[in-house]
Amino acid sequence: MSKPPAPARPVLVLNKVERHYVQGERKLTILNGADFTINRGEMVALVAPSGAGKSTLLHTAGLLEKPDAGEVTLNGRVCGNLPDDERTSIRRNEIGFVYQFHHLLPEFSALENIMLPQLVQGLAKKEAANRARQLLDYMHIGKRAGHRPAELSGGEQQRVAIARAVANAPRLLLADEPTGNLDPQTAGYVFDALAALVKQSGLAALIATHNHELAARMDRKVTLDQGHIVPA
Numbered sequence: 001m002s003k004p005p006a007p008a009r010p011v012l013v014l015n016k017v018e019r020h021y022v023q024g025e026r027k028l029t030i031l032n033g034a035d036f037t038i039n040r041g042e043m044v045a046l047v048a049p050s051g052a053g054k055s056t057l058l059h060t061a062g063l064l065e066k067p068d069a070g071e072v073t074l075n076g077r078v079c080g081n082l083p084d085d086e087r088t089s090i091r092r093n094e095i096g097f098v099y100q101f102h103h104l105l106p107e108f109s110a111l112e113n114i115m116l117p118q119l120v121q122g123l124a125k126k127e128a129a130n131r132a133r134q135l136l137d138y139m140h141i142g143k144r145a146g147h148r149p150a151e152l153s154g155g156e157q158q159r160v161a162i163a164r165a166v167a168n169a170p171r172l173l174l175a176d177e178p179t180g181n182l183d184p185q186t187a188g189y190v191f192d193a194l195a196a197l198v199k200q201s202g203l204a205a206l207i208a209t210h211n212h213e214l215a216a217r218m219d220r221k222v223t224l225d226q227g228h229i230v231p232a
């Protein structure tokens with residue numbers, strides 16, 4: 001008898017989430033009772049036109065912004081409305097972010113950039129360096145460990161940024177156009193490295209992208225439609 005499939009394990013659950021902005025006289029509704037679940041090991045593409053609310057969704061899912069209504073649950077814990085300091089602590093431990101521009105600290109080497117979030121979390125220097133080296137090797141840029149961001153190519157900088165985002169072994173990776181600043185070939189290579197990391201570590205990843213080729217390679221695609229998160 002074949003084994004039943006392993007049960008899906010939700011990492012992020014949005015339940016009837018609302019986000020509104022006030023722009024002068026206007027109330028702008030970006031999320032309007034949005035429901036969404038992403039499971040362990042799943043890579044989901046978020047595709048939507050500019051201004052549709054991708055960053056708003058990522059910031060709400062990433063506990064950077066509180067929802068106006070509804071619940072954000074991370075690893076089984078309802079945490080969207082917790083006080084700022086608690087959300088910050090959960091974010092540091094359980095969520096990794098990658099942006100379009102790497103945001104690496106220019107005065108530190110690639111290795112040090114990946115060590116820093118681990119040191120903030122209280123890890124010993126030696127352990128942090130070992131993990132940073134492993135991640136750099138995994139991203140095929142081990143030889144660049146001692147280089148500062150300005151001495152790296154755009155693709156290498158993004159690989160370091162991805163390695164830094166997962167340095168504290170988060171459960172959820174949120175990425176806003178992680179390859180948007182790269183030429184198509186480099187974007188493909190960086191995406192390959194990111195996808196391998198997600199699958200190997202069992203992360204859940206929500207990745208906003210305008211690149212339809214890369215979106216098609218993820219497990220599924222979602223978009224924003226009238227404040228709801230729907231299949232794309």
Ligand SMILES: Nc1ncnc2c1ncn2[C@@H]1O[C@H](COP(=O)(O)OP(=O)(O)OP(=O)(O)O)[C@@H](O)[C@H]1O
Nearest residue numbers: 021022023028030049050051052053054055056057
């Ligand atoms: N703090 C804010 N106050 C008022 N309006 C905001 C605020 N943040 C975002 N908006 C508006 O909400 C809408 C969605 O913005 P958001 O940045 O989430 O879109 P996006 O899909 O990420 O866009 P892009 O692809 O251009 O980055 C936009 O119309 C934006 O002007």
